[in-house]
Amino acid sequence: MDISGSKAIFVGGASGMCRATATEFAAKGGQLSILDLESSDGAAVAQELGGKFYPCNVMDYDDMADVMDSAVSDMGGLHYVVNTAGGGGAQRTLKKDGTRHSLSDFRRVIDLNLIASFNINGIAAEHMAKNEPNADGERGVMINTASIAAFEGQIGQVSYTAAKAGIAGMTLTMARDLGVLGIRCMTIAPSLFDTGLTAGIPDEGAQQLTKDAAFPRRMGQPHEFATMAIAIYECPMMNGSTIRVDAGQRFAPR
Numbered sequence: 001m002d003i004s005g006s007k008a009i010f011v012g013g014a015s016g017m018c019r020a021t022a023t024e025f026a027a028k029g030g031q032l033s034i035l036d037l038e039s040s041d042g043a044a045v046a047q048e049l050g051g052k053f054y055p056c057n058v059m060d061y062d063d064m065a066d067v068m069d070s071a072v073s074d075m076g077g078l079h080y081v082v083n084t085a086g087g088g089g090a091q092r093t094l095k096k097d098g099t100r101h102s103l104s105d106f107r108r109v110i111d112l113n114l115i116a117s118f119n120i121n122g123i124a125a126e127h128m129a130k131n132e133p134n135a136d137g138e139r140g141v142m143i144n145t146a147s148i149a150a151f152e153g154q155i156g157q158v159s160y161t162a163a164k165a166g167i168a169g170m171t172l173t174m175a176r177d178l179g180v181l182g183i184r185c186m187t188i189a190p191s192l193f194d195t196g197l198t199a200g201i202p203d204e205g206a207q208q209l210t211k212d213a214a215f216p217r218r219m220g221q222p223h224e225f226a227t228m229a230i231a232i233y234e235c236p237m238m239n240g241s242t243i244r245v246d247a248g249q250r251f252a253p254r
């Protein structure tokens, strides 16, 4: 897909990897909307990138449809959705005090990551289906965010791993579901990246967590996620996969 003239929604676009992708997209001539929590920097980021800010919470599933409808109607269409809103919680399957992982905490992480991503993709697909296809038959691209924890979850990450593995798992099926419409679905699985989410990790902690990478042994930078997300948008052959952006890192158990 050609970015110039394309219209995009960046969910989680006020910060980190999604903000970097929105910045790159705007620099290449795309039109965009930033969707993020009301408390985020979304308004300032949207203004900087020449777009509009739409406050939302991805866990308000019905509201998300209304918010995305507004953004699409204001832009006059939708070709690209990138969603990074998400996060985890730290709790073992059986805790050190012998009690079980809270079911409501487990469900909350699944809701925030997996159910919200599925909901956003479905709403986006409804809009993209209305596009005139380009010369290659393409109508749109959606990118979800997993984590390498989807494949090598560390101790205490069971809810996060389950949620991110669910996102990775639905990617090919969704691409197959939507292939008839010329809509592609991809997932990016980052290792440790230097973003708002990881701002509290001290330097020594980051060195410890990236020491087993092949190269480079450091945190990823948001623009390195953006490079991948933009390449996916521009390359029609990228579809149905979860791509690791991880410097060859494999998480150890702890």
Ligand SMILES: NC(=O)c1ccc[n+]([C@@H]2O[C@H](COP(=O)([O-])OP(=O)(O)OC[C@H]3O[C@@H](n4cnc5c(N)ncnc54)[C@H](O)[C@@H]3O)[C@@H](O)[C@H]2O)c1
Residues within 6 Å of the ligand: 011, 012, 013, 014, 015, 016, 017, 018, 035, 036, 037, 040, 056, 057, 058, 059, 084, 085, 086, 087, 088, 112, 145, 146, 147, 148, 189, 190, 191, 192, 193, 194, 195, 196, 197, 198
């Ligand atoms: N940073 C990492 O090391 C790393 C590694 C692997 C996966 N991830 C995944 O990346 C995503 C986080 O992106 P980031 O690292 O750029 O962090 P970030 O905190 O810089 O950006 C995430 C954005 O999502 C928004 N957001 C969070 N919850 C939301 C909600 N309920 N509704 C709407 N917006 C919401 C935040 O306000 C923020 O602006 C998560 O899905 C996380 O699991 C991050």
